[in-house]
Amino acid sequence: MSWNDERVELLKKLWSEGLSASQIAAELGGITRNAVIGKVHRLGLSGRAKAPAVAARPRKAARPEAPAPRPQAPTRPATIGNTALAPAFEELVETAPAPAPEAQPSANIVPMGQRCTIMNLTEATCRWPVGEPGTDAFYFCGGRSLPGMPYCTTHARMAYQPVQDRRRDRRVARL
DNA sequence: CCCTGATTCGC
DNA sequence: GCGAATCAGG
Numbered sequence: 001m002s003w004n005d006e007r008v009e010l011l012k013k014l015w016s017e018g019l020s021a022s023q024i025a026a027e028l029g030g031i032t033r034n035a036v037i038g039k040v041h042r043l044g045l046s047g048r049a050k051a052p053a054v055a056a057r058p059r060k061a062a063r064p065e066a067p068a069p070r071p072q073a074p075t076r077p078a079t080i081g082n083t084a085l086a087p088a089f090e091e092l093v094e095t096a097p098a099p100a101p102e103a104q105p106s107a108n109i110v111p112m113g114q115r116c117t118i119m120n121l122t123e124a125t126c127r128w129p130v131g132e133p134g135t136d137a138f139y140f141c142g143g144r145s146l147p148g149m150p151y152c153t154t155h156a157r158m159a160y161q162p163v164q165d166r167r168r169d170r171r172v173a174r175l
Numbered sequence: 176c177c178c179t180g181a182t183t184c185g186c
Numbered sequence: 187g188c189g190a191a192t193c194a195g196g
Contacts, residue, residue, distance in 0.1 A: 022179085034191080
């Protein structure tokens, strides 16, 4: 895969939107996050809003000449890497469309600066709803979503982890 | 463990 | 220029 004009433009766009390198890699397809990061640096648009410093120390010795195993996604990143969560998550979306963040004791505390309305949501932001929809206090988490998921790490965990009493009726006893 | 970006350097 | 390997860190 090469960097044609369109792919570079998309890279710039997604990078500026705050997607992670791996997310962008999945979006572009057939490329690794390393490639994305490398390109980002070459384009000189690194350092998005992150604290600087921490220069990586010099690398160590040479690399073996092993045949590079290419973990390439099959054209379309239906699943990203070993996202074991994805299937479980999708299933849950169907069965439990309305998570109850109010029920979560403390994990629903979202930094003010990160919260956003439905207008601010992008592919990279967590769409976990907090509060009563329609009310003034309602907002979305706004954190960075996991690759291929609408939620951030915290909320993805909440979403796919069985909440005991959320079990659907178990008509499908044997399987 | 999962992930993140940063850097080096053989190609 | 490209990106795997590696690093440092959350």
